[in-house]
Amino acid sequence: AQRVTQPEKLLSVFKGAPVELKCNYSYSGSPELFWYVQYSRQRLQLLLRHISRESIKGFTADLNKGETSFHLKKPFAQEEDSAMYYCALRKNTNAGKSTFGDGTTLTVKP
Amino acid sequence: DVKVTQSSRYLVKRTGEKVFLECVQDMDHENMFWYRQDPGLGLRLIYFSYDVKMKEKGDIPEGYSVSREKKERFSLILESASTNQTSMYLCASSPRRFGADTQYFGPGTRLTVL
Numbered sequence: 158a159q160r161v162t163q164p165e166k167l168l169s170v171f172k173g174a175p176v177e178l179k180c181n182y183s184y185s186g187s188p189e190l191f192w193y194v195q196y197s198r199q200r201l202q203l204l205l206r207h208i209s210r211e212s213i214k215g216f217t218a219d220l221n222k223g224e225t226s227f228h229l230k231k232p233f234a235q236e237e238d239s240a241m242y243y244c245a246l247r248k249n250t251n252a253g254k255s256t257f258g259d260g261t262t263l264t265v266k267p
Numbered sequence: 268d269v270k271v272t273q274s275s276r277y278l279v280k281r282t283g284e285k286v287f288l289e290c291v292q293d294m295d296h297e298n299m300f301w302y303r304q305d306p307g308l309g310l311r312l313i314y315f316s317y318d319v320k321m322k323e324k325g326d327i328p329e330g331y332s333v334s335r336e337k338k339e340r341f342s343l344i345l346e347s348a349s350t351n352q353t354s355m356y357l358c359a360s361s362p363r364r365f366g367a368d369t370q371y372f373g374p375g376t377r378l379t380v381l
Contacts, residue, residue, distance in 0.1 A: 166307065193370075200271075201310075201357065201372040243310060253298050253317055253363060254325070255370065259309035 159184040161246050163258035170234050171266050178229040178261045180218075180244030190220055190227040191245040191255065201243070204229075214238070234265045270294070271373040273358050279379045286345040288376050290358030297363040299341035300370065301325075301333065304355040313356075316341055317363060348380045 160183045170176045182188060192204040205213045207220040207227060218229045227244060241262050245255040274289035290299065301313040302325075312325030314333040322333050330352060334342040341360075345352055358373040 163309075191369075200374050201359075203369045206369070247368070253361070253368070254300075254312065254315050254323075256312075257302075257310040259307065 159188070159246050159248065159256050161244050161256050161258035163242075163244055163261050165261050166259065167262050167264070169264045169266060172236055173233050176231050176234040176238070176263065176265070178242050178244075178263065180227045180229065180258060182225050182227065182244075182246050184225075184246060184248065186248060189247045190218070191247070192216070192218055192227075192229050193243045193245060193257075195241045195243070196237075197240070204242070234263075236265045236267060239263055239265045271358060271360055271371050273356075273373040273376050275376050276374060277377050277379075279381065280345075280348050281381050282349060284345075284348050284380075286348050286378065286380075288343040288345075288356055288358075288378070290341045290343070290360075290373055291339055292341075292360040292371070293339065294360065294362070294371070295338065296360035296371075297338070298361045298368070298370075299335065300359040300361075301331075301341065301343045302357045302359065303327065304357055304375070310357070313343065348378075350380050352378065353380045354378060 162181045190207045194204040195201040216231045243260045244258040247255040271292045302310045315323045316335040332344045356376045359370040361368045361370045
């Protein structure tokens, strides 16, 4: 069975500092990986997905199959980045269910 | 713009009551999901439906059932609510197309069982 691990429940950085939210996965096949974000009092929404290879709000994430990781990075954190972040994995054989990690709460301090 | 709505933002029920949580999406998505969101436990899938009248158990289906009679509506049923079902419940929908199956979430229902 697939599994997603986000080792940090809480992460705190200062504004302007680089930030990296870790995500490791276990899955024997070829997965699709996503990052979802939930800002305070807003609904959960997609931030980015690995197949798009795009930067959203300054965030990027690279799928590293060798290390089975999909870490989310931003070179200069902003206060508005403070939110809950979830990493998710979907099997490439099933356009449906995803497995979510436990989430990381990011706080960017002024 | 995809819209996923949930029938209540807050709900308070008593132990043993039957509880219905309703979710409606307006984008003709095939897939619909019910999750529980608990601090420290992340997002856990309760049930998944990939078509009308079709359902599949998620990771924590015990104590829950679902109904999908119409494509746009997915109901979560707690047959006999218990205090350990106090939680935030999130509904989501997605199209069943590879490369476009982003999940769109509702605002959530915070259920308290007394």
